[in-house]
Amino acid sequence: MSAPLVGVDLGGTNIRAACATGPTTHGPITWRSTPAANGPEAVIDAVADCIREASGGQTPAGVAIGIPGPLDPGTGVVHAAPHLAGWTEVPARDLLSARTGSPVAVRNDASMAGFAEWKAGAGAGARHFIFITASTGIGGALVLDGIPHDGIGSAGEVGHMPIDPQGPPCLQGHPGCLEGTASGTAIAAAAKRALAAGRESSLRDLPADELTAKDVENAANDGDALAIELFAGAGRALGRAVGGLINLLAPEVIVIGGGLINAGDLLFAPLRAAVPEMAFAYPLSKCRIVPAALGTDAGLVGAIAWAVHTFG
Amino acid sequence: MSAPLVGVDLGGTNIRAACATGPTTHGPITWRSTPAANGPEAVIDAVADCIREASGGQTPAGVAIGIPGPLDPGTGVVHAAPHLAGWTEVPARDLLSARTGSPVAVRNDASMAGFAEWKAGAGAGARHFIFITASTGIGGALVLDGIPHDGIGSAGEVGHMPIDPQGPPCLQGHPGCLEGTASGTAIAAAAKRALAAGRESSLRDLPADELTAKDVENAANDGDALAIELFAGAGRALGRAVGGLINLLAPEVIVIGGGLINAGDLLFAPLRAAVPEMAFAYPLSKCRIVPAALGTDAGLVGAIAWAVHTFG
Numbered sequence: 001m002s003a004p005l006v007g008v009d010l011g012g013t014n015i016r017a018a019c020a021t022g023p024t025t026h027g028p029i030t031w032r033s034t035p036a037a038n039g040p041e042a043v044i045d046a047v048a049d050c051i052r053e054a055s056g057g058q059t060p061a062g063v064a065i066g067i068p069g070p071l072d073p074g075t076g077v078v079h080a081a082p083h084l085a086g087w088t089e090v091p092a093r094d095l096l097s098a099r100t101g102s103p104v105a106v107r108n109d110a111s112m113a114g115f116a117e118w119k120a121g122a123g124a125g126a127r128h129f130i131f132i133t134a135s136t137g138i139g140g141a142l143v144l145d146g147i148p149h150d151g152i153g154s155a156g157e158v159g160h161m162p163i164d165p166q167g168p169p170c171l172q173g174h175p176g177c178l179e180g181t182a183s184g185t186a187i188a189a190a191a192k193r194a195l196a197a198g199r200e201s202s203l204r205d206l207p208a209d210e211l212t213a214k215d216v217e218n219a220a221n222d223g224d225a226l227a228i229e230l231f232a233g234a235g236r237a238l239g240r241a242v243g244g245l246i247n248l249l250a251p252e253v254i255v256i257g258g259g260l261i262n263a264g265d266l267l268f269a270p271l272r273a274a275v276p277e278m279a280f281a282y283p284l285s286k287c288r289i290v291p292a293a294l295g296t297d298a299g300l301v302g303a304i305a306w307a308v309h310t311f312g
Numbered sequence: 313m314s315a316p317l318v319g320v321d322l323g324g325t326n327i328r329a330a331c332a333t334g335p336t337t338h339g340p341i342t343w344r345s346t347p348a349a350n351g352p353e354a355v356i357d358a359v360a361d362c363i364r365e366a367s368g369g370q371t372p373a374g375v376a377i378g379i380p381g382p383l384d385p386g387t388g389v390v391h392a393a394p395h396l397a398g399w400t401e402v403p404a405r406d407l408l409s410a411r412t413g414s415p416v417a418v419r420n421d422a423s424m425a426g427f428a429e430w431k432a433g434a435g436a437g438a439r440h441f442i443f444i445t446a447s448t449g450i451g452g453a454l455v456l457d458g459i460p461h462d463g464i465g466s467a468g469e470v471g472h473m474p475i476d477p478q479g480p481p482c483l484q485g486h487p488g489c490l491e492g493t494a495s496g497t498a499i500a501a502a503a504k505r506a507l508a509a510g511r512e513s514s515l516r517d518l519p520a521d522e523l524t525a526k527d528v529e530n531a532a533n534d535g536d537a538l539a540i541e542l543f544a545g546a547g548r549a550l551g552r553a554v555g556g557l558i559n560l561l562a563p564e565v566i567v568i569g570g571g572l573i574n575a576g577d578l579l580f581a582p583l584r585a586a587v588p589e590m591a592f593a594y595p596l597s598k599c600r601i602v603p604a605a606l607g608t609d610a611g612l613v614g615a616i617a618w619a620v621h622t623f624g
Contacts, residue, residue, distance in 0.1 A: 070592055075388025079594055128463045142560075145459050148386025151440045153595040159557030162590055163478055165549075174590050177556070237477075244473030244489070247452075248560075278474055278486050280382055282391050283465040 003061035005311055006051050006102075007304030009109065009233075010067050010203025012036055012083030015047050017054040020312070022306045024120035030054045030298065039086040050100035060102040064303045066112030067092060072153050076106040082171060086205070105310045108154050112302030114141025115148060116253045121293040130157050130250040133258035133292075134238065134267075137171065142248065158245065163237055178241050182234040184213035184260055190230050191216050201226035207231045215262045223252040224243065231263055235270030242271065242289060243278025250283040257292025313493050315373035317623055318414075318618030321421065322379050324348055324395030327359050329366040332616045332624070334413040336432035341368040341612065351398040352407070357590070360411035368610065372414040374623025376615045378424030379404060384465050388418040394483060417622045420466050424614030426453025427460060429567045431617045441564040444470050445570035445604075446550065446579075450491040456561065470557065471495065475549055490553050496525030496572055502542050503528050513538035529575045542576055547582030554583065554601060555590025562595040569604025617618040 004019040007026065015034050018026035030053040037043040051063060061154075064295035069081030076093020097104045107115075114131030118141075123129040129143040138159025149155050158247040160170065168186065169177035180186055188211050188252055191203055202224045206215055217228035242254055268291070276284060294301055319338065327346050330338035339392055342365040347354045363375060381393030388405020406495040409416045419427075426443030430453075435441040441455040449472025454461040461467050471491035472482065479488035480498065492498055500523050503515055507523075514536045518527055531539035554566055572579055580603070588596060 005372065016462065027377075072593065072594065077594075079592075140560075144456050144461055144463070147457050149456055150559070151456070151595065152564055152598050153562045155560060155562035157559035157592065160559040160590065160592065161473070163474055165475075166478070172592070174555075175591065178553075240474040240477070243486075246451075247469035247472040248467060249461070250465045250467035252464055257436040278489065279474065280469065280484070282384065283463065284468075284578070286464050292331075 003058055003309040004055045006054055006060045006063045006065060007300055007302075007307045008042070008047060008051060008065040009112070009300040009303055010047060010065055011109070011299075012068060013168070014302050015050045017047075017050045018300060018304060019054055019310050023308050024116065024301055024305045026301070026304045027054075030068060034084070036084050040084070040090045040092075043084060044092070044095045044099060047096060049146070051100055054228055057302075060100060060104070062202050063096065063100060063102045064105040064107070064112075064307035064310060065096065066303045068107040068109045068160050070154055070157070071106060071108055073105070073107050073111070073150050074270070076104065076155070085239070103256065103311060105306060107306060108139065108156070109299050110139025110140045110308060111154065113257060113298035113307055114156065114255075114302065116294050116302030117257065117292050118143050120301060122255045122290045123253045126252040128249065130158070130245055130249060130251045130254045131156075131292075132182060132238070132242070132254065132256045134256065134260040136184050137259035138183045138258075142249070153159040157184050158241065161241060161244075163241060165308045178237060182237040185199055185214040187230050190233070191226070193221070194226055194230070199226050203227060203254065205236050213260065217266065220266050228266065232267040232270040234260070235267040236274045237272035238267070239274025240278050243284075246275070246279040246283050248288050251287055251289045253290065255292050257294075259299060261291050315370055316367045317616070317619040318366055318372045318375045319614075319619045320359060320363060320375060320377040321424070321498045321612040321615055322346065322355070322359060322377055323611075324380065327362045328612050329359075329362045330616060332620050335620050336613055336617045338430065338567050338613070338616045339366075346396070346399055348396050350510075352396070352615060355396060355409060356404070356407045359408060363412055370410065372416070374619050375408065375412060375414045375582070376417040376419070376424075376619035377404070377408065377437070378419055378421040378611050378615045378621060380421045382466055382469075383418060383420055385417070385419050386465070388416065390418070397473055415623060417618060419618060420451065420468070421586055421611050422451025423453045423460070423466065423614075424462060424618060425569060425610035426455075426468065426614065427621075428614030428616055429569065429604050430455050430605050432613060433610065434567040435565045438564040440561065441560060442470070442521075442557055442563045442566045442567045443468075444550070444554070444566065446495060446568065446572040447570035448496050450495045450570075458597075470553065471555060475553060483593045489551060494549040499525040499528050499542050499546050502545070503538070506538055506542070511538050516541060525572065529578065532575070532578050534580040540578065543578040545580040546572070547579040548586045549582035550579070551586025552590050554589045557594075558587070558591040558595050558599050563599055565600045565602065567602055567604050569606075573603050578597070
């Protein structure tokens with residue numbers, strides 16, 4: 001039996017790893033809690049431990065890991081990881097390679113999830129493919145002319161395109177980018193601002209400090225006018241961005257994933273209505289806009305698929 | 313001597329053609345006035361006549377033509393050409409191939425100009441390249457992983473990405489896209505709105521109906537505060553868009569051409585100031601943002617280079 005290939009999904013809460021059993025399939029998933037507060041070395045140790053268990057103690061022939069934050073897949077250096085303390089300019093590839101004795105490929109978590117949707121999910125078989133993931137933040141991934149597109153670093157940051165000069169900044173401080181208007185964080189922040197400004201809403205019954213996009217989704221499903229309006233605004237901004245991406249890249253398919261898509265038509269109806277206002281009729285008529293298929297496993301499946309793609 | 317390859321630049325005013333003498337060099341340029349008002353057949357006849365003169369009566373081994381409007385390079389059908397009467401869903405490739413007896417490649421004029429800047433201009437040698445042309449409208453072209461990127465149609469429409477939900481529409485009616493805010497047409501329209509709203513400006517001395525972006529540029533160079541402000545607004549919008557494109561595509565170089573760049577620092581100073589507010593520090597630090605090098609010949613040089621690329 002040849003040495004295993006391992007995929008890893010490093011999140012702010014959990015680390016998950018599994019061995020590839022095919023291009024996009026895998027054996028049992030091992031996991032650890034992420035020691036996020038303990039610094040990069042502790043997290044890398046936990047990742048290595050999780051890999052060791054997944055591979056049954058064998059040295060993997062290759063490891064691919066998705067990490068949440070802007071990073072350089074060429075050098076394996078993580079520039080920042082907002083949910084992991086002390087992760088600034090961390091040479092994750094080299095640290096993990098030293099721990100495991102294996103070659104390591106590092107990519108952004110959204111890149112991994114997008115790769116999974118392209119290999120085995122809602123975008124399978126597309127020559128030109130855009131992935132957008134909308135949850136706490138907004139990330140993405142591109143496959144163009146059949147090639148995952150990284151550019152000179154980590155391309156695919158669809159959340160950090162300008163959408164509104166009056167819009168709020170994202171957590172990285174980009175004024176008026178898509179993430180600042182349409183992410184889960186942005187929806188929760190807009191809800192808090194509306195309540196502070198005196199708007200009527202069932203959201204008043206919840207503790208304002210802890211209000212999340214999920215709370216807003218629940219209120220919208222119960223018919224709350226403010227909550228419906230907030231999802232409509234986010235969906236509309238996403239739809240305008242999708243229209244612009246169609247004009248720019250003329251893809252065959254745009255796959256939209258992330259936690260926000262659980263809101264269904266609360267998000268997708270205004271999104272779909274806004275696209276044709278911005279997109280040229282022709283590429284639009286040949287472009288599918290569809291929800292992601294792989295759910296919360298996309299990041300891990302993508303890491304496994306990337307390990308096979310890179311080291312298989 | 314083998315059969316010539318011919319490049320053609322079809323504009324609203326003139327048709328220009330020349331034979332390739334190298335990948336990006338050419339022999340004497342022939343030209344005709346564009347019979348723009350007389351419909352597609354008359355224009356195609358004039359193009360064929362111009363090609364015949366350029367090739368000295370020989371049947372070309374291949375013809376590449378740049379046409380101003382949204383079109384499908386795969387089928388050679390022009391969806392629309394705003395400055396040419398009656399050009400709606402015109403099968404330009406097949407019409408011209410029948411007239412000339414040669415295989416024909418059709419591309420958007422901005423795609424041709426961008427290809428020229430990538431082959432022989434300010435973006436020569438780049439693996440990941442974005443071209444933006446800002447004049448009457450805003451167009452563009454992409455080269456990604458060394459491949460001119462068309463997607464499923466005519467990708468590269470950088471002017472038709474959303475920039476401001478409150479912004480004016482472009483001529484194609486996209487509400488608040490970049491072209492609606494930062495094109496020459498948009499600058500002239502904003503000047504007219506400001507004058508109608510009572511703003512002081514030396515532009516009042518000109519006939520309001522005929523006011524152009526060039527007039528605004530001249531007034532700005534003479535120190536007119538409104539004119540300077542209008543270019544600053546366009547430059548700022550372009551800079552935000554450039555920042556977003558860096559995040560999305562992580563290019564090595566972004567080349568900005570078109571008539572507006574003659575305004576120099578009136579446009580480029582606010583543009584360069586806005587980019588780092590939007591772009592992630594890392595890809596930005598490795599990305600050059602430079603003016604185009606080939607001027608008004610870029611469209612013709614690009615068509616010649618495309619003829620060589622496709623049929624050479």
